Amino acid sequence: MPDESLRPVGTATALIDSGASLALALSREGEMERSRKASGVAKKKKVRVAFKKNRQKRTRANDLTRRYRQDDLARAEPASAERVRAKGDLSRHRTIVTDVAEAGTPKPGEPGAPEPSANRSVDLSACLTGRVIRVHGLLSMVEGDDGRTWACHVRRILKTLAIDGRNVIAVGDRVWFRPGNAAGDEGMIEKVEARRGTITRGYRRREHVIACNVDQVLIVSAFAEPGLKLPLIDRYLISAETGGVRPIIILNKADLVDTAPFQWVIGLYTQLGYETLVTSAATGQGIPRLKELLGEGTTAFSGQSGVGKSSLLNAIQPGLALRVREVSDWTTKGKHTTTTAELIRLESGGHVVDTPGLRQFELWGVDPGEVEAHFVEFRPYIPLCKYPSCSHTHEDQCAVKDAVHWGQIHFGRYESYLKVYAQQPIEGE
Ligand SMILES: Nc1nc2c(ncn2[C@@H]2O[C@H](COP(=O)(O)OP(=O)(O)OP(=O)(O)O)[C@@H](O)[C@H]2O)c(=O)[nH]1
């Protein structure tokens, strides 16, 4: 149904702004990584880090772990590198040697600062690099750069250093690991690279990292069965941006409707600067472009149940969704209930991360005051509101509300803003 209130939304400046700053942030990250690699030797410094209270507790000891623990002792970091001060459980700190962060990197404790475990200094000459493709309880399956798969344990100090013990290793982590046996299929993770692009969900009021180093997320919606839900798309867009992941909007099941009356939706999001793609897993419409988009980097899928995520996976690579289902079936047998996601290398290039049963990731850590920043078309109007702290909900002389009234901001987008601002659930979540 065409929307009468539709007007061109946002301004060219707003669009250029958002695109450019994202690209800049990404390229800066790449630059930092390159310069770090080029300089070879990293500078060291000592930092004080807080330890979890229960670090002495041993919960599990299978043979593999025990063997590694002995190795731990034999290969422990030099005594000069670590010093424990006994101050009781409450103020357990330890001095560790870390690589000095590049200029501009947030300091420990500041938002965005890498966890100490990300830059702990270790002898990496004996290590291989790879990427975590699955996590099964204490074991992380790592795909080495040589393409082989390694079952790795995690060095205990990394667990101790992690601010949140739950997320020491996540699917997608880039790690350095020491091969542990001659057969070459076991190893010990020594270092975890700083993460970017995370997909998280709230779990028992804590953040749970489903996958990291994700480049883009497909926000899948369907024209029919169940139908487009714009507030849900908006909510997913915020989640993606908060996690530092590029969102791509997929409008699927194009074969079920006449798409002409929906052109305004495509126009709306395209003008806001989001790549928006119309697909049909049934007829193959849009699939070549989707394959192209997935050909580079790591892509996650999100969207309501039934919109066609599995069908799109299968359209890209036959049998892919089946494989995902097998993984999740296997996990429900109770063997490895902690499996949350799997990273799958596509035959046509790139990786997809699939998260059985957890595809709806939710907003995490967005304060109401930060919500406006995710509505790019609000940006030109915000400085014009009478009150600098205007929430654009009830205040008078609010330039955002005026823009909605005059059709310069789409009403549906404003409604989404109000829902997210009020932290209200959105239908379909
Ligand atoms: N006509 C049509 N049907 C589709 C299309 N894509 C998926 N379907 C159908 O929609 C239903 C749901 O598709 P799935 O791929 O299982 O959806 P999903 O998003 O993976 O759902 P969950 O696994 O519950 O999250 C199935 O019956 C599919 O055959 C499409 O493009 N056109």
Ligand SMILES: [Zn+2]
């Ligand atoms: Zn306002």
